[in-house]
Amino acid sequence: MENNQSIKYNHIKGWGVDADPRNEPTYPMKRYTGDDHRRLNWERPLQQLEAVEVLHSNERPAISAVFGTTLPPAGLSGAIRRYAFKYSESSFNHWLPLLLADRINVVEGLFDDLKRGYIPNVLAEKGWKSAWKYDRKGVVKKLAMRAAAVSFIVAAWWIMNHKKKRL
Amino acid sequence: MLAMNYRGPRRVRVDHKPYPEILHPGDAIIRVTRSCICGSDLHLYHGMVPDTRVGSTFGHEFIGIVEETGPGVQKLKKGDHVIVPFNIACGTCAFCKQELYGNCHESNPEATAVGGIFGYSHTAGGYDGGQAEYVRVPYADVGPLVIPTGMDPDDAVLLTDVVPTGYQAAEMGGIKEGDTVVIFGAGPVGIMAARCAWLFGAGRVIIIDHVEYRLEFARNYGPCEAYNFRSLEDPVLFLKKETGWLGADVCIDAVGADAAGSALHTITGKKLMIQAGAAIALHWAINSVKKGGIVSIVGVYGPTGNLIPIGNVVNKGITIRANQASVKRLLPRLIKHIQDGYIDPKAMITHRVPLEEVADAYHIFSAKLNNCIKPVLIPPSARN
Numbered sequence: 001m002e003n004n005q006s007i008k009y010n011h012i013k014g015w016g017v018d019a020d021p022r023n024e025p026t027y028p029m030k031r032y033t034g035d036d037h038r039r040l041n042w043e044r045p046l047q048q049l050e051a052v053e054v055l056h057s058n059e060r061p062a063i064s065a066v067f068g069t070t071l072p073p074a075g076l077s078g079a080i081r082r083y084a085f086k087y088s089e090s091s092f093n094h095w096l097p098l099l100l101a102d103r104i105n106v107v108e109g110l111f112d113d114l115k116r117g118y119i120p121n122v123l124a125e126k127g128w129k130s131a132w133k134y135d136r137k138g139v140v141k142k143l144a145m146r147a148a149a150v151s152f153i154v155a156a157w158w159i160m161n162h163k164k165k166r167l
Numbered sequence: 168m169l170a171m172n173y174r175g176p177r178r179v180r181v182d183h184k185p186y187p188e189i190l191h192p193g194d195a196i197i198r199v200t201r202s203c204i205c206g207s208d209l210h211l212y213h214g215m216v217p218d219t220r221v222g223s224t225f226g227h228e229f230i231g232i233v234e235e236t237g238p239g240v241q242k243l244k245k246g247d248h249v250i251v252p253f254n255i256a257c258g259t260c261a262f263c264k265q266e267l268y269g270n271c272h273e274s275n276p277e278a279t280a281v282g283g284i285f286g287y288s289h290t291a292g293g294y295d296g297g298q299a300e301y302v303r304v305p306y307a308d309v310g311p312l313v314i315p316t317g318m319d320p321d322d323a324v325l326l327t328d329v330v331p332t333g334y335q336a337a338e339m340g341g342i343k344e345g346d347t348v349v350i351f352g353a354g355p356v357g358i359m360a361a362r363c364a365w366l367f368g369a370g371r372v373i374i375i376d377h378v379e380y381r382l383e384f385a386r387n388y389g390p391c392e393a394y395n396f397r398s399l400e401d402p403v404l405f406l407k408k409e410t411g412w413l414g415a416d417v418c419i420d421a422v423g424a425d426a427a428g429s430a431l432h433t434i435t436g437k438k439l440m441i442q443a444g445a446a447i448a449l450h451w452a453i454n455s456v457k458k459g460g461i462v463s464i465v466g467v468y469g470p471t472g473n474l475i476p477i478g479n480v481v482n483k484g485i486t487i488r489a490n491q492a493s494v495k496r497l498l499p500r501l502i503k504h505i506q507d508g509y510i511d512p513k514a515m516i517t518h519r520v521p522l523e524e525v526a527d528a529y530h531i532f533s534a535k536l537n538n539c540i541k542p543v544l545i546p547p548s549a550r551n
């Protein structure tokens with residue numbers, strides 16, 4: 001580093017310690033070894049046993065040596081996920097069904113809770129305690145907006161009904 | 168054991184889950200002593216990452232104590248205090264061999280575009296994360312590193328992601344001495360990128376956000392210039408004027424898919440989800456960099472695609488550099504930087520929350536309440 005430059009920045013601790021003129025767009029993020037050209041022929045780690053259903057991207061021949069085993073696909077959301085994995089990662093037919101499955105999974109989660117006799121405290125799950133503590137105005141505004149929406153619907157319903165009766 | 172449990176967008180709680188098992192000879196079980204919530208977790212929390220299954224435990228930024236090791240583990244032993252990089256990496260595939268530990272090909276069956284990440288949906292391998300009392304850590308001889316003696320655990324936990332990511336954001340910028348570097352996003356990652364830009368010899372560092380307390384923090388911590396885009400009519404025009412009309416030498420996207428600031432992006436990216444999140448910060452980055460400049464992206468986006476001005480990338484001859492941080496590659500250097508006093512990660516931790524209050528911690532961090540920069544969750548077993 002040029003001296004006068006480092007003096008200019010000497011209020012900034014460590015200024016320029018990692019400056020490296022060789023840092024151009026491919027350096028040093030990747031250490032070239034030529035391994036890419038051997039394609040999938042590296043010495044593979046031991047294969048983890050597939051004890052649960054694991055979906056794998058069709059852009060690879062088989063599952064990776066190691067993988068997570070949490071929450072194997074199940075129920076309606078699981079069926080949709082299996083369908084999604086018929087399509088490559090390049091296809092919307094892969095990702096959009098997965099997002100749909102995620103939403104359906106939320107409802108399944110609710111049923112699972114109830115089946116276990118557990119009624120989820122949705123307000124607590126949404127962190128309303130902290131919202132009330134640190135953002136009371138925001139909570140009040142949200143509640144007021146919801147109340148307004150509900151009263152609007154009720155009023156509309158009442159007026160419609162009233163009209164019908166008079167007819 | 169206690170573990171965070173995702174129930175749906177913006178709904179999380181803590182539940183009892185079974186203790187994790189060794190499933191591969193290279194696995195270890197770690198007793199978590201601290202785990203952070205990351206801006207990346209917010210993309211999951213907001214329901215934007217496909218294949219985020221209900222019942223998942225998030226958390227990819229954690230440190231802990233080795234509790235149990237598989238028969239193949241040689242370097243780690245019970246009782247070691249370790250930093251666990253957020254990337255799950257085998258160390259032997261073509262990508263790991265080239266130190267691209269964020270791009271391992273042997274840790275995620277579900278997608279080839281992204282390597283395995285702890286607690287980051289099935290799209291990143293279907294692993295449970297570290298916002299729990301215990302966690303399964305695969306390839307335990309590759310990623311985890313024993314915490315150097317004397318290192319503050321709060322510094323150590325930020326070495327799992329934020330510090331390497333902020334550093335790599337600056338590194339990928341290919342910063343030349345005297346460069347003007349603009350960083351979008353004054354979250355923990357952007358703030359760290361601002362700090363690290365100086366280490367690469369930046370001449371001027373500017374950060375853009377719309378959360379005033381974060382701008383204030385960045386201004387002192389960087390130190391850097393900090394501007395609120397809500398008070399700028401057009402951030403791109405502002406930056407052009409600030410940089411002598413040519414644009415910044417380097418722009419860094421440290422915002423990702425939850426960007427605010429454009430109704431069009433919010434509606435198409437976050438409400439209708441016809442693009443993979445809101446990409447307005449990246450849009451600004453591309454349009455604010457000089458011709459021939461570099462845009463470095465660490466902000467995370469979904470897999471489907473985004474509306475960005477790619478035509479301008481072509482016409483301006485911009486180089487885009489982006490990746491998940493390669494944590495393992497950077498750790499030795501960053502540990503040294505902490506020891507030398509060049510970076511002070513722990514100063515970013517503003518909230519220490521018991522794991523049991525995970526729902527509030529998520530809400531506070533997501534809604535940017537109570538001057539929150541970085542929250543850390545502490546499991547009960549690590550509190551006494």
Ligand SMILES: NC(=O)c1ccc[n+]([C@@H]2O[C@H](COP(=O)([O-])OP(=O)(O)OC[C@H]3O[C@@H](n4cnc5c(N)ncnc54)[C@H](O)[C@@H]3O)[C@@H](O)[C@H]2O)c1
Pocket residue numbers: 205206207208209210328329332351352353354355356357375376377378381396421422423424425426427428447448464465466467468490491492
């Ligand atoms: N590539 C990696 O390895 C890696 C690792 C960690 C985090 N990340 C990603 O980095 C990003 C930032 O992470 P974080 O923990 O700092 O998150 P954060 O949510 O705390 O910070 C994001 C900041 O961006 C600000 N912001 C929103 N819209 C903006 C806009 N249009 N212009 C400028 N600023 C805007 C927000 O106000 C917030 O302060 C996230 O997308 C996260 O997923 C990537």
Ligand SMILES: [Zn+2]
Pocket residue numbers: 205206207208227228253328329
């Ligand atoms: Zn993270």
Ligand SMILES: [Zn+2]
Pocket residue numbers: 256257258259260261262263264270271272273
């Ligand atoms: Zn690998």
